[in-house]
Amino acid sequence: MFLSALLTSRLAMAQEVTPLLDLVDISDTDIRNAAFAFINTTTSPGLEGATLNVDNDERNSNQWRSSLGFNAEITLQDYIFNGYWGLAVVGGSLVDNIRLTSTTGQPIKINLRRDIITLRGSLGLSFPVNEHFKLRPVLTLAVSDMQTSTSINGDLYSDGNPSTIDIDNSAQLLSTTASIDALYWYWHDDYRMELSAHYNLIYTDSFSETEPILDTHAWSQTAQLKSQISGPTSLTMSARPWRWMAYANHINFISQDNRALGYTGLFEVGAGMEWRLNIKPLDWFGWQYVGISAGVITSRNVDGFNVGLTAR
Numbered sequence: 474m475f476l477s478a479l480l481t482s483r484l485a486m487a488q489e490v491t492p493l494l495d496l497v498d499i500s501d502t503d504i505r506n507a508a509f510a511f512i513n514t515t516t517s518p519g520l521e522g523a524t525l526n527v528d529n530d531e532r533n534s535n536q537w538r539s540s541l542g543f544n545a546e547i548t549l550q551d552y553i554f555n556g557y558w559g560l561a562v563v564g565g566s567l568v569d570n571i572r573l574t575s576t577t578g579q580p581i582k583i584n585l586r587r588d589i590i591t592l593r594g595s596l597g598l599s600f601p602v603n604e605h606f607k608l609r610p611v612l613t614l615a616v617s618d619m620q621t622s623t624s625i626n627g628d629l630y631s632d633g634n635p636s637t638i639d640i641d642n643s644a645q646l647l648s649t650t651a652s653i654d655a656l657y658w659y660w661h662d663d664y665r666m667e668l669s670a671h672y673n674l675i676y677t678d679s680f681s682e683t684e685p686i687l688d689t690h691a692w693s694q695t696a697q698l699k700s701q702i703s704g705p706t707s708l709t710m711s712a713r714p715w716r717w718m719a720y721a722n723h724i725n726f727i728s729q730d731n732r733a734l735g736y737t738g739l740f741e742v743g744a745g746m747e748w749r750l751n752i753k754p755l756d757w758f759g760w761q762y763v764g765i766s767a768g769v770i771t772s773r774n775v776d777g778f779n780v781g782l783t784a785r
Contacts, residue, residue, distance in 0.1 A: 501686050503732070508587075508619075508644070509677060509691045510733035513726060514538070515565035516591045517695045518613050518650055519671045520724070523770055525777035527735035531572055534735065538565035543784070546599050557609055559595035564588075567734075581627040591617040597652075609654040617646040642683040650675045663705045671697040694727040703747065710748060718766070719744040736775045743768020743779065 514520075515538045522539040542561025549555055569585040597611030621644075626637040650673050657668045673695045681687040701720040708715035722741045729737045745766025763784045770777035 504686050505689055506730050507733045508687055509693060510729050511567050511587050513693050513695060515589055516563050516615060516617060517673055518652055519697050521779055522781050523777055523779045525775055527775050529735060529774045532569060532735060534567060534569040536567045555599040557597040557599050557611060561593045563591040563593060579627060584624045586622045587619060589617055589619045591615050605659055606657045611652040613650040615648040619644045619646060644679050644681040644687045646677055646679050648675055648677040665703050667701045669699045696725045696727055698723045714749050716747050716749060718747055736772050739770050739772050741768045741770045
């Protein structure tokens with residue numbers, strides 16, 4: 474609902490009539506929070522692809538994100554740590570339908586679409602604490618382009634005639650993320666358990682020539698807990714085995730206001746199949762598995778799913 478404030482300011486500049494939207498509880502900060510929430514829930518390191526739906530009394534929205542990239546460790550001879558690097562292209566979109574009521578009781582509808590594409594690169598170190606546990610500090614830089622298209626319609630000027638206003642704006646973003654990852658794994662016979670925790674501290678500069686409110690900066694935080702168990706199957710391909718896997722993840726967008734997108738955390742459970750490779754050409758990257766997985770995502774007022782290819 475926060476973009477209604479932005480739309481109202483545009484309406485006031487374009488018309489001599491005062492629009493009817495009730496903006497008592499809406500501020501410029503709220504507008505920024507909504508924009509940065511979309512950015513963080515799409516481009517933060519460690520997020521997998523997802524399709525989400527939020528449905529409550531005030532809004533119905535659909536959001537998706539997807540990425541194509543690779544992360545790997547580099548063996549550093551004569552050091553107690555390894556190097557870590559990653560590259561990714563990330564894309565996402567949000568279609569947000571917001572329902573408001575004017576001060577005269579008339580319904581107002583805001584239809585918002587945001588699209589973002591991001592190029593992200595990461596460098597870090599990997600410290601093996603023991604044979605089952607490692608810590609990995611990582612610095613990630615990302616550049617993004619975000620396009621926003623908004624339409625507001627209803628009896629905006631209390632003249633009994635429905636009207637529509639369309640507004641487009643854009644912003645370019647530069648994000649720096651400091652991450653710390655803790656990873657634990659354990660083999661029992663041919664079964665493997667993996668646990669990991671990830672924390673991201675993100676600073677984002679937003680530059681916009683079309684909307685001064687979005688020409689700003691923000692700090693944000695995200696945290697993730699992930700677990701996975703896998704085991705053998707009798708299937709093989711090219712003499713390499715297939716393994717079943719099941720996982721459960723939780724994502725917490727720590728600094729996010731629930732009103733920004735309708736959620737601050739997500740739970741995901743799923744399963745899949747992985748084909749074991751264990752190759753490391755040129756010692757620059759290693760492939761352990763490729764496969765396919767599917768999961769369901771839930772939270773209060775949120776449902777979604779994740780189906781896609783996996784590579785790690």
